[in-house]
Amino acid sequence: xMQLGRAPTPEENCMNxxxxxxxxxxxxxxxxxxxxxxxxxLIELLFxxxxxxxxxxxxxxDVKGWWSLLQKRQQPLSxxxxxxxxxxxxxxxxxxxxxxxxxxxxxEYHNGIIQRIDDQFxxxxxxxxxxxxxxxxTWKNVDIDMKEAIDRRDAGKPDAAFHALxxxxxxxxxxxxxxxxxxxxxxxAAEYIDNLVTAxxxxxxxVWESESLKAIFRDLRNPMGHGPGNAAPLALTLQQCTYxxxxxxxxxxxxxxRKP
Numbered sequence: 001x002m003q004l005g006r007a008p009t010p011e012e013n014c015m016n017x018x019x020x021x022x023x024x025x026x027x028x029x030x031x032x033x034x035x036x037x038x039x040x041x042l043i044e045l046l047f048x049x050x051x052x053x054x055x056x057x058x059x060x061x062d063v064k065g066w067w068s069l070l071q072k073r074q075q076p077l078s079x080x081x082x083x084x085x086x087x088x089x090x091x092x093x094x095x096x097x098x099x100x101x102x103x104x105x106x107x108e109y110h111n112g113i114i115q116r117i118d119d120q121f122x123x124x125x126x127x128x129x130x131x132x133x134x135x136x137x138t139w140k141n142v143d144i145d146m147k148e149a150i151d152r153r154d155a156g157k158p159d160a161a162f163h164a165l166x167x168x169x170x171x172x173x174x175x176x177x178x179x180x181x182x183x184x185x186x187x188x189a190a191e192y193i194d195n196l197v198t199a200x201x202x203x204x205x206x207v208w209e210s211e212s213l214k215a216i217f218r219d220l221r222n223p224m225g226h227g228p229g230n231a232a233p234l235a236l237t238l239q240q241c242t243y244x245x246x247x248x249x250x251x252x253x254x255x256x257x258r259k260p
């Protein structure tokens with residue numbers, strides 16, 4: 001409870017805003033849509049800031065890995081203050097997403113962003129594992145590009161799928177580098193894919209998988225990344241764009257999980 005005669009703390013200001021009831025006659029509240037989104041944005045910023053603080057304390061910035069190790073402790077040792085903060089954050093994220101589901105609100109929070117989800121099955125089987133994997137700092141650019149893809153899709157921008165495929169290409173390049181197969185003369189995604197399918201020392205992906213990946217870049221990414229000339233530019237429907245994003249997520253999830 002705030003004491004009389006002193007200014008409220010930033011924490012108290014946040015709690016007061018989040019706990020405030022909507023008043024139709026209060027002009028500052030605006031429309032119900034504005035009122036709700038303003039508070040949702042504040043929640044997003046608070047969770048993002050908490051993640052940023054803990055990322056600065058985690059080994060190599062790997063908050064998810066730190067949380068995993070904390071959960072695997074064999075004995076119920078007392079937690080430090082920082083470990084308690086980590087636990088509060090991770091359980092808070094789970095509770096926030098559960099509250100979205102319980103209220104049938106089509107949103108989820110992942111890695112600093114609240115974004116719209118299309119269906120629960122896709123969210124649970126593809127998106128949630130994907131966001132968990134790319135939370136590792138190794139995949140920072142993959143995380144950024146995929147968030148950009150989803151934001152652009154939701155805003156109706158035509159280049160959303162291009163950013164999803166940038167995330168997929170980044171994944172392939174990182175794996176090629178980590179496996180020691182990058183030669184420095186690659187001219188595009190297809191040659192990095194060849195690095196993963198080479199039989200020596202052993203295939204990272206099979207030939208049929210490489211052909212499938214190359215088709216994605218040949219038929220989608222390349223037309224989007226180059227001027228169409230006299231031809232009509234490639235335009236995807238919302239459903240097609242969502243499909244490309246989900247395919248890219250599935251490929252990234254599959255490839256990253258194979259990393260030794």
